[in-house]
Amino acid sequence: MILAKVAWRSIWRNPRRSWVLISAVAVGVFTYVGIVAYIDGLSLQLVRTAIELQGGHIQVSGTGYFENPVIRTQVTDQRIVVRVLDALKGVRHASQLRSPGMISSAEQSAGVTIVGVDPMQEPAVSPLSGLITEGDWLSNDPSAGEVVMGAALAERIGVLLGERIVLTASHLNGDMSAGAFRVRGLFTSNSAEYDKTQVITHAAEVRAMIGFAPHAASTVAISLGMDQGVQEVQAELRARLEGHGVEVLTWRDRSPMLVMMDELMRLTDVILVVILFSAVGFTLINSFVMVIFERIREIGIMAAGGVRPGQVRLLLFMEAAFVVLIGIGVGAGLAAALIGWWSSVGLDLSAFAEGLSRFGAGAVIYPSVNPERIATGLGMILIMVFLAVLYPAVKASRFKIVDAMSHA
Amino acid sequence: MPSQALVKVTRLVKVYQDGSHVPVRAIDGIDFTVAAGEFTAVAGPSGSGKTTLLNLIGSLDTPTEGQVIVAGQDLGQLSRRARADFRLRNLGFIFQSHNLIPVLSAHENAEFNLLLQGVPALERRARVLAEFASLGIEEELTRRRPAKLSGGQQQRVAIARALVTRPKLILADEPTASLDSKTGARLLDKMRALNQRTGITFLFSTHDPMVIDRARRLVTLRDGRIASDETRL
Numbered sequence: 001m002i003l004a005k006v007a008w009r010s011i012w013r014n015p016r017r018s019w020v021l022i023s024a025v026a027v028g029v030f031t032y033v034g035i036v037a038y039i040d041g042l043s044l045q046l047v048r049t050a051i052e053l054q055g056g057h058i059q060v061s062g063t064g065y066f067e068n069p070v071i072r073t074q075v076t077d078q079r080i081v082v083r084v085l086d087a088l089k090g091v092r093h094a095s096q097l098r099s100p101g102m103i104s105s106a107e108q109s110a111g112v113t114i115v116g117v118d119p120m121q122e123p124a125v126s127p128l129s130g131l132i133t134e135g136d137w138l139s140n141d142p143s144a145g146e147v148v149m150g151a152a153l154a155e156r157i158g159v160l161l162g163e164r165i166v167l168t169a170s171h172l173n174g175d176m177s178a179g180a181f182r183v184r185g186l187f188t189s190n191s192a193e194y195d196k197t198q199v200i201t202h203a204a205e206v207r208a209m210i211g212f213a214p215h216a217a218s219t220v221a222i223s224l225g226m227d228q229g230v231q232e233v234q235a236e237l238r239a240r241l242e243g244h245g246v247e248v249l250t251w252r253d254r255s256p257m258l259v260m261m262d263e264l265m266r267l268t269d270v271i272l273v274v275i276l277f278s279a280v281g282f283t284l285i286n287s288f289v290m291v292i293f294e295r296i297r298e299i300g301i302m303a304a305g306g307v308r309p310g311q312v313r314l315l316l317f318m319e320a321a322f323v324v325l326i327g328i329g330v331g332a333g334l335a336a337a338l339i340g341w342w343s344s345v346g347l348d349l350s351a352f353a354e355g356l357s358r359f360g361a362g363a364v365i366y367p368s369v370n371p372e373r374i375a376t377g378l379g380m381i382l383i384m385v386f387l388a389v390l391y392p393a394v395k396a397s398r399f400k401i402v403d404a405m406s407h408a
Numbered sequence: 409m410p411s412q413a414l415v416k417v418t419r420l421v422k423v424y425q426d427g428s429h430v431p432v433r434a435i436d437g438i439d440f441t442v443a444a445g446e447f448t449a450v451a452g453p454s455g456s457g458k459t460t461l462l463n464l465i466g467s468l469d470t471p472t473e474g475q476v477i478v479a480g481q482d483l484g485q486l487s488r489r490a491r492a493d494f495r496l497r498n499l500g501f502i503f504q505s506h507n508l509i510p511v512l513s514a515h516e517n518a519e520f521n522l523l524l525q526g527v528p529a530l531e532r533r534a535r536v537l538a539e540f541a542s543l544g545i546e547e548e549l550t551r552r553r554p555a556k557l558s559g560g561q562q563q564r565v566a567i568a569r570a571l572v573t574r575p576k577l578i579l580a581d582e583p584t585a586s587l588d589s590k591t592g593a594r595l596l597d598k599m600r601a602l603n604q605r606t607g608i609t610f611l612f613s614t615h616d617p618m619v620i621d622r623a624r625r626l627v628t629l630r631d632g633r634i635a636s637d638e639t640r641l
């Protein structure tokens with residue numbers, strides 16, 4: 001198309017101006033993609049932490065347990081749940097017994113959640129066994145009297161690996177019960193909160209302390225191979241477990257904060273684009289007002305020859321689009337290089353990690369590229385460009401040809 | 409003498425009224441027709457309204473009063489966009505200077521309107537080369553951009569562009585004003601030959617006596633009115 005040819009060649013009539021525009025767009029795109037990849041990386045870590053440390057993608061528990069997690073609210077026969085789960089493909093699961101309690105060392109006590117797990121099953125839904133920094137994961141001996149806990153908790157109550165602690169909790173019958181344990185392992189997860197509050201031991205020990213019936217559990221944690229399709233599995237489980245007095249909740253249901261954060265981050269995208277590209281937008285408006293002023297006469301010549309007003313606008317939009325697409329290409333190329341490098345080394349935020357780990361993110365953040373989000377951002381950029389060029393383009397198409405022609 | 413009126417101008421008035429200035433009656437009640445096939449010059453001193461008249465006939469501007477009919481079409485009835493389409497189909501323009509699009513080569517400039525018309529590539533090429541040949545535009549000039557052409561060469565390319573679409577009417581506002589008299593005379597002889605060969609109607613404005621000598625009909629304007637209208641044999 002001849003107008004595209006004119007638009008393309010016109011860019012290179014004032015290369016300096018075009019390169020300024022291209023650079024502005026490239027810097028904007030680079031910054032945008034970089035920040036979004038960082039935010040997504042952070043967000044992904046928060047979600048991972050929520051999923052992995054807090055009971056998998058989906059959690060089955062006694063009805064009302066999420067609202068009010070008392071020990072009395074139980075999955076009375078976890079075998080029913082397990083049978084349903086075993087019939088589903090690509091689903092891993094582990095049962096847990098949970099109780100509030102107290103941990104005491106010789107010097108200090110602290111309120112904690114006591115979690116009873118099957119040491120063989122638990123790794124199917126939780127990364128904890130791999131996060132042991134000192135000592136070992138629980139052995140398979142139900143009466144070994146071992147616990148693992150966060151290194152932060154051990155420090156807080158002043159206990160070292162291999163030393164003894166006492167766990168106290170209230171039995172279902174109302175009595176207090178206590179047991180002595182040896183610290184077998186210490187872990188450090190992405191969540192400082194988790195590390196300070198959870199004590200993990202063999203399910204049999206908790207069952208005895210609290211008085212859980214042989215097949216009762218507080219929760220059955222379910223992990224899917226991937227983050228997609230969670231709601232479908234939830235619906236299926238709900239249907240199949242109907243009438244068994246259980247509730248089936250996804251990590252989203254259990255972490256409204258994270259869901260809100262996710263939505264907030266989407267808003268961040270819009271704000272980012274507006275901030276980064278309003279500057280670019282004004283540069284564009286400015287350049288195109290100049291462009292049009294310089295080309296009044298040739299626009300007049302084209303119009304006299306029979307170029308329609310709409311085609312004049314199209315010509316200017318194409319010229320802007322070419323410049324912006326080059327800018328996006330350059331910016332995206334640079335961003336891809338940054339993200340490639342950054343994915344291999346990670347961004348070490350040790351300095352701020354204290355704050356971040358409170359929310360469940362580690363000290364080293366890896367970028368995550370969400371193509372849908374990047375595409376949405378670039379789409380918004382193109383819309384902004386369109387809006388920026390709209391005024392000069394409309395102005396140019398409304399010129400009185402005779403006025404244009406009297407321009408030398 | 410051809411009988412059918414290609415251009416019919418009735419009680420035409422154009423008043424320029426911009427801002428604080430006193431209104432200027434650039435065209436002050438003109439009745440005037442141009443028959444198909446004419447080779448007519450509009451003469452008159454500077455400021456007499458020649459450019460304004462040609463612009464109104466070319467639908468580049470709208471009159472304050474009166475009517476302009478070109479090729480049977482009342483221009484006052486057309487929207488902006490319809491006027492653009494009308495010009496593309498019926499008119500050719502040659503301006504005083506700087507007629508060409510700087511980023512396009514001579515060849516691309518000449519075929520610009522054909523591209524807008526959607527004429528197929530082979531035919532486009534054939535028509536452009538034919539006009540270039542008849543206007544004496546050498547092969548080596550066709551790939552040059554306007555900045556690399558002389559004023560006379562640029563004007564010839566502009567004439568080629570006006571001709572390739574085979575318009576009914578070519579409007580030329582002082583086409584020789586930016587050229588030396590020898591180049592101007594040669595250009596005018598070319599235009600006259602084309603008029604004779606193709607029958608395309610030419611209407612041009614000028615105050616160059618050499619151009620006036622070559623016109624078949626001479627309309628002289630004074631203060632926006634027709635002062636005289638003579639046909640030579």
Ligand SMILES: Nc1ncnc2c1ncn2[C@@H]1O[C@H](COP(=O)(O)OP(=O)(O)O)[C@@H](O)[C@H]1O
Nearest residue numbers: 424426432434453454455456457458459460461
């Ligand atoms: N755009 C305009 N605004 C105001 N006055 C104009 C404009 N164009 C032309 N005129 C005035 O209209 C009159 C006729 O101008 P023009 O048609 O250009 O004459 P010519 O082409 O014969 O020199 C002149 O007095 C000129 O100053």
Ligand SMILES: [Mg+2]
Nearest residue numbers: 458459460582
């Ligand atoms: Mg004039």
